[in-house]
Amino acid sequence: MKKITPLLFLFLTISSITFAQISDIEKNALLDLYNSTNGKNWNNTWNVSESAENWQGITISNNAVTEINLSMNNLEGVLPASIGDLKSLTHLNLGFNNIKGEIPVEICDSKNLESIQLFMNQITGELPSNIGNLANLKELVLFNNFLNGALPNSIYDLENLEILHISSNKISGTLSENIGNLTNIKVISFFDNFITGELPHQIGMLSKLQELSLSNNLFAGKLPIELNKLANLKTLLLNNNNFIGLLNPIIKN
Numbered sequence: 001m002k003k004i005t006p007l008l009f010l011f012l013t014i015s016s017i018t019f020a021q022i023s024d025i026e027k028n029a030l031l032d033l034y035n036s037t038n039g040k041n042w043n044n045t046w047n048v049s050e051s052a053e054n055w056q057g058i059t060i061s062n063n064a065v066t067e068i069n070l071s072m073n074n075l076e077g078v079l080p081a082s083i084g085d086l087k088s089l090t091h092l093n094l095g096f097n098n099i100k101g102e103i104p105v106e107i108c109d110s111k112n113l114e115s116i117q118l119f120m121n122q123i124t125g126e127l128p129s130n131i132g133n134l135a136n137l138k139e140l141v142l143f144n145n146f147l148n149g150a151l152p153n154s155i156y157d158l159e160n161l162e163i164l165h166i167s168s169n170k171i172s173g174t175l176s177e178n179i180g181n182l183t184n185i186k187v188i189s190f191f192d193n194f195i196t197g198e199l200p201h202q203i204g205m206l207s208k209l210q211e212l213s214l215s216n217n218l219f220a221g222k223l224p225i226e227l228n229k230l231a232n233l234k235t236l237l238l239n240n241n242n243f244i245g246l247l248n249p250i251i252k253n
Contacts (some may be wrong), residue, residue: 001209011029014096015130018110020067021051021052021053022048022052022060022063022064023063023064025048025085026064026065026085026086027052028082029065029080029082029083029085029086030052030055030065030086031048031060032080032083033068033079033080033082033083034046034048034084036078036079036080037075037076037077037078037079037082037097037099038074038075038076038077040115041071041074041076041089042070042073042074042075043073043074044056044140045079048100048112052065055071055090056070056073057070057073059091061088061102062088062201064086064087064088064201065088065089065093065235066088066089066090066091067089067091068086068089068091068093068094069091069093070090070093070094070097071093071095071096071097071117072093072095072096072097073097073244074098075094075097075098075099076097076098076099076100076101077098077099077101078099078100078101078102079094079099079101079103079104079107080104081104081105081106081111082106083104083106083107084104084106084107084108084109084110085106085109086110086183087109087110087111087112088112089110089112089113090112090113090114090115090136091113091114091115092107092110092113092115092116092118093115093117094117094118094121095117095118095119095120095121095141096119096120096121097120097121098121098122098169099118099121099122099123100121100122100123100124101123101124101125102123102124102125103118103125103127103128103231105126105128105129105130108128108130108133108134108182109133110121110134111133111134111135111136112136113134113136113137114136114137114138114139115137115138115139115141116134116137116139116140116141116142117139118141118142119140119141119142119143119144119145119165120143120144120145121144121145122145122146123142123145123146123147124145124146124147124148125147125148125149126147126148126150126152127142127147127149127151127152127155127211128152129153130150130152130154131150131152131154131155131158132152132153132154132155132156132157132158133154134158135157135158135159135160136160137158137160137161138160138161138162138163138166138184139163140158140161140163140165140166141163141164141165142165142166142169143165143166143167143168143169143189144167144168144169145168145169146169146170147169147170147171148169148170148171148172149171149172149173150172150173150174151163151171151175151176152174153176153178155182156176156178156181156182157181158182159182159183159184160184161182161184161185161224162184162185162186162187162190162208163185163186163187164182164185164187164188164189164243165187165189166189166190166193167189167190167191167192167193167213168191168192168193169192169193170193171190171193171194171195172193172194172195172196173195173197174195174196175195175197175199175200175203176196176200177201177202177204178202179183179200179203179206180200180202180203180205180206182206183205183206183207183208184208185206185208185209185211186208186209186210186211186213187209187210188206188209188211188212188213189213190212190213190214190217191214191215191216191217191237192215192216192217193216193217194217194218195217195218196217196218196219196220197219197220197221197245198220198221198222198224198245199214199219199221199223199224199227200220200224201224201225201226202226203224203226203227203230204225204226204227204228204230205222205226205229206230207229207230207231207232208232209230209233210232210234210235211229211233211234211235211236212230212233212235212236212237213235214237214238214241215237215238215239215240215241216238216240216241217231218242219238219241219242219243220241220242220243220244221242221243221244222243222244222245223238223243223244223245223246225248238239
């Protein structure tokens with residue numbers, strides 16, 4: 001068996017370190033986020049001359065960025081389109097910051113995303129129309145922003161979604177009967193928006209639903225009797241709407 005010389009060992013070590021680094025495309029995407037959100041003034045800023053592995057809030061697995069957690073970090077600015085270049089990203093948490101502008105449609109190119117948390121910012125505009133591309137998404141938490149417009153039709157394609165929390169925005173329009181497609185949903189929180197129309201009876205198909213918060217909207221019409229089928233429901237908030245009718249007590253076996 002051949003011995004490894006010191007020179008060869010040094011070469012292998014350097015090669016290993018080099019191989020552990022993320023691609024230039026992903027590093028540039030992180031730098032775009034840093035530059036577009038005033039990174040120099042973050043509470044915990046990055047030394048951009050160092051390896052991305054040392055940057056606060058970044059998790060790297062298998063040479064790719066898998067998580068970004070920069071909540072409560074004084075990010076101020078807009079989200080760059082290049083965030084969609086982070087193809088292995090599973091968790092994005094930028095809550096409690098001062099992010100403005102719209103959610104870039106390119107974020108839906110990160111198809112491994114399981115959790116998007118952009119709550120307590122100043123985000124405007126409509127939800128990306130292609131959000132349904134995020135087939136693995138389990139959490140969409142966007143409360144306390146300035147989002148407007150109707151929910152995109154593709155949002156009802158997110159069959160793995162468990163938490164949909166968009167309260168305290170300016171969302172309008174009606175809910176589609178396709179809401180019944182969200183068979184894994186546990187939390188629907190829409191309170192304090194401008195959603196109109198009747199509550200689709202297909203909501204009774206959401207057997208895993210534990211929280212339904214619709215207060216402070218413009219809903220109208222009869223309450224669907226199918227709400228009585230939601231045996232796992234623990235929280236039901238319907239006040240300050242224009243609903244008609246009463247619900248029978250939900251009987252649990």
